[in-house]
Amino acid sequence: MTTQCVRVPLGKRSYPVWIGAGLLKRAGTLFKQAGLKGEAAVITAGKAGRLYLPMLGRSLKTAGFPVTVVPIPDGEKGKSLGVAAQVWSTLLKKGLDRSATLVALGGGAVGDLAGFVASTYMRGIRLVHCPTTLLACVDSAIGGKTGVNLPEGKNLVGTFYQPALVIEDVSTLKSLSPRQVSAGLAEVIKYGVIRDAALFAYLERRVADLRGMKEDAMTHAIAQCVRIKADVVSRDERESNLRAILNYGHTIGHALEASGQYRTLTHGEAVSLGMMCAARLALWKGAIKPFFVARQEALLRKAGLPTRMRRVPVARVLEHLVYDKKRSGGRQRFVIPTRLGKVVVADGYTTPLIRRALAELKWP
Ligand SMILES: NC(=O)c1ccc[n+]([C@@H]2O[C@H](COP(=O)([O-])OP(=O)(O)OC[C@H]3O[C@@H](n4cnc5c(N)ncnc54)[C@H](O)[C@@H]3O)[C@@H](O)[C@H]2O)c1
Ligand SMILES: [Zn+2]
Numbered sequence: 001m002t003t004q005c006v007r008v009p010l011g012k013r014s015y016p017v018w019i020g021a022g023l024l025k026r027a028g029t030l031f032k033q034a035g036l037k038g039e040a041a042v043i044t045a046g047k048a049g050r051l052y053l054p055m056l057g058r059s060l061k062t063a064g065f066p067v068t069v070v071p072i073p074d075g076e077k078g079k080s081l082g083v084a085a086q087v088w089s090t091l092l093k094k095g096l097d098r099s100a101t102l103v104a105l106g107g108g109a110v111g112d113l114a115g116f117v118a119s120t121y122m123r124g125i126r127l128v129h130c131p132t133t134l135l136a137c138v139d140s141a142i143g144g145k146t147g148v149n150l151p152e153g154k155n156l157v158g159t160f161y162q163p164a165l166v167i168e169d170v171s172t173l174k175s176l177s178p179r180q181v182s183a184g185l186a187e188v189i190k191y192g193v194i195r196d197a198a199l200f201a202y203l204e205r206r207v208a209d210l211r212g213m214k215e216d217a218m219t220h221a222i223a224q225c226v227r228i229k230a231d232v233v234s235r236d237e238r239e240s241n242l243r244a245i246l247n248y249g250h251t252i253g254h255a256l257e258a259s260g261q262y263r264t265l266t267h268g269e270a271v272s273l274g275m276m277c278a279a280r281l282a283l284w285k286g287a288i289k290p291f292f293v294a295r296q297e298a299l300l301r302k303a304g305l306p307t308r309m310r311r312v313p314v315a316r317v318l319e320h321l322v323y324d325k326k327r328s329g330g331r332q333r334f335v336i337p338t339r340l341g342k343v344v345v346a347d348g349y350t351t352p353l354i355r356r357a358l359a360e361l362k363w364p
Contacts, residue, residue, distance in 0.1 A: 002216065004223040008142065008230040010162055017142065017230070019223045021215040023169040024055045024130065028063025031101075034165040036126060038099035040065045041091060043114040046074030048106040048132040052172050056105055056130065068094050072113060079113050079148045081157065087117045101126040101164070107133035108140035112158070115146030119161035127163040132172040134184025135268065138191070138225035141166050143233045170218040181211055182304035183268025186249075189299055190271065191225045194248050195232070197341035199224045200299070207302045244345050248335040249275030252357070255320035259313040272305035277357040281349055282336035292337065314358045318351065
């Protein structure tokens with residue numbers, strides 16, 4: 001079984017992202033290879049902790065790393081300042097100093113909280129991400145954004161903090177629900193549309209294998225996404241706003257997600273619907289042909305994602321878009337495709353046009 005290693009550039013340095021099956025069993029060796037030493041404090045939650053902590057812990061101990069476990073509440077409940085403060089105290093009580101490494105084992109929520117704690121505890125200690133959801137593998141574990149939620153909203157406090165190492169064991173994804181896998185595939189398809197026509201074509205061929213958790217297909221698809229995100233994020237310093245292209249499908253997606261109070265749609269499902277709207281906006285400006293929209297829709301559907309809704313909350317979505325626009329300095333910008341593998345950031349989309357794109361989501 002092939003394992004891939006993608007290096008994420010960070011100025012003159014870089015860090016490795018390992019992607020493959022059964023990698024948690026080799027975590028101790030990968031830690032040593034990355035030059036890590038000292039105590040490992042593993043932050044984990046929920047099912048990921050129950051299923052995969054024993055394997056990770058054993059591998060680290062065998063390689064000579066003392067292991068401390070810090071469980072946190074599962075999901076968004078774990079992403080709070082209160083939980084961060086509890087983890088800071090636990091690390092202090094256990095006597096962990098600046099030589100320790102914080103390890104995040106879990107989905108994006110665990111990764112965001114652990115990253116935030118690692119960047120602040122004693123002004124920053126080393127961090128290793130072991131993402132266990134598809135979304136975390138292709139998105140949150142790469143790029144260095146950390147964060148916690150406030151009562152006022154999600155991800156309102158956070159830092160930029162890069163890990164020393166990322167270990168993506170695709171075998172852990174087998175315990176995800178089909179709905180979680182599909183939600184992650186929305187982000188994977190997004191990478192194809194924005195930057196990689198070959199990845200898009202690969203997904204068209206292998207989407208059933210991906211939903212069936214074929215490890216070779218998962219490893220290949222995830223590695224491509226990691227390469228794209230790493231490339232975009234590392235160039236962003238020079239080409240300002242390049243990072244914005246990662247938001248393809250997210251402007252309307254976020255508004256749809258928020259309109260259902262984050263309960264009716266998963267993030268990936270909302271992004272799928274958002275990508276359909278963005279593609280239609282591009283079509284109506286003459287940027288792409290109808291075939292593009294049909295091809296994207298067919299792949300999203302094959303990935304188990306919605307491309308239509310029974311009831312579109314048009315008024316609430318438009319309200320959220322207005323709120324979003326205010327927050328981002330008064331301009332409503334959309335990432336729109338110009339061909340497969342290429343997108344541009346454009347503004348000037350009027351409310352009637354956006355309304356029409358939302359109306360098109362409705363089942364006929
Ligand atoms: N930092 C970034 O750049 C970035 C980017 C995108 C999203 N995010 C954040 O990521 C979070 C969403 O991440 P997520 O979708 O992974 O959700 P999550 O971390 O809340 O995990 C979802 C659920 O899956 C469970 N789980 C995790 N791994 C599992 C496995 N292998 N098998 C079975 N169950 C498993 C978790 O315990 C949890 O109940 C959000 O908080 C979002 O803000 C951050
Ligand atoms: Zn997303």
